[in-house]
Amino acid sequence: MTNVRDLYDWNLNPLQAKQLQEKLRGQVVLRPLQKKPEFVGGLDCSLDKRRGLIFATAVVFSFPELELVETATAQLPLVFPYIPGLLSFREIPVCLEAVKKVKRAVDLWLIDGQGIAHPRRLGLASHLGLFLNTPTIGCAKSRLIGTYDQPGETKGDFSWLYERQEKIGTVLRTRDNVKPLFISPGHLCSFEDAIDYTLACTTKYRLPEPTRIAHKTVTKVKAANEHE
Numbered sequence: 001m002t003n004v005r006d007l008y009d010w011n012l013n014p015l016q017a018k019q020l021q022e023k024l025r026g027q028v029v030l031r032p033l034q035k036k037p038e039f040v041g042g043l044d045c046s047l048d049k050r051r052g053l054i055f056a057t058a059v060v061f062s063f064p065e066l067e068l069v070e071t072a073t074a075q076l077p078l079v080f081p082y083i084p085g086l087l088s089f090r091e092i093p094v095c096l097e098a099v100k101k102v103k104r105a106v107d108l109w110l111i112d113g114q115g116i117a118h119p120r121r122l123g124l125a126s127h128l129g130l131f132l133n134t135p136t137i138g139c140a141k142s143r144l145i146g147t148y149d150q151p152g153e154t155k156g157d158f159s160w161l162y163e164r165q166e167k168i169g170t171v172l173r174t175r176d177n178v179k180p181l182f183i184s185p186g187h188l189c190s191f192e193d194a195i196d197y198t199l200a201c202t203t204k205y206r207l208p209e210p211t212r213i214a215h216k217t218v219t220k221v222k223a224a225n226e227h228e
Contacts (some may be wrong), residue, residue, distance in 0.1 A: 129187025
């Protein structure tokens, strides 16, 4: 079972949330993974705005075989408003509820969202990493901030993502001639590890298997719930 740290009270307004991000960013640690993962996890969320619910799915794969060994889902009322840069405050509570249901000890989480490639260097993957005290990688489908040169068209080609002079992530081609992903370390992970493990978890699709299957599963869970 995953131990989840209790960092703060969730009863925050947007200004307090931004101030908290500025405080927590100093706790994010970028470093090489301390051991090779045996299990890697994926996390994704889905919103049901009509009913005011948010769903999350956590999936666990063996590594490097990438065999699915566990799935857990959770749902909560949607409380925090949509504010760019503060999405983690909407999504983390339900993500943590899903993670708490996971029985295996996960060594590395791939998160559908940003790591440090965030205005206050605390995207969903970095923020979650502080709660989980586990290495995390942000695997985003689109850019939030930063500038970059287009990487080559072959799987494994990448270019660095910068905000001003600061390196904040990677624009990584995960499949030949397909739009790249925006990869950034979340917590307890290096830039190089973020690239290497994203590629190691990617098969024939654009998305790495942990986030791809988490996305497919949470979409099905939300759809099934709509008919209840």
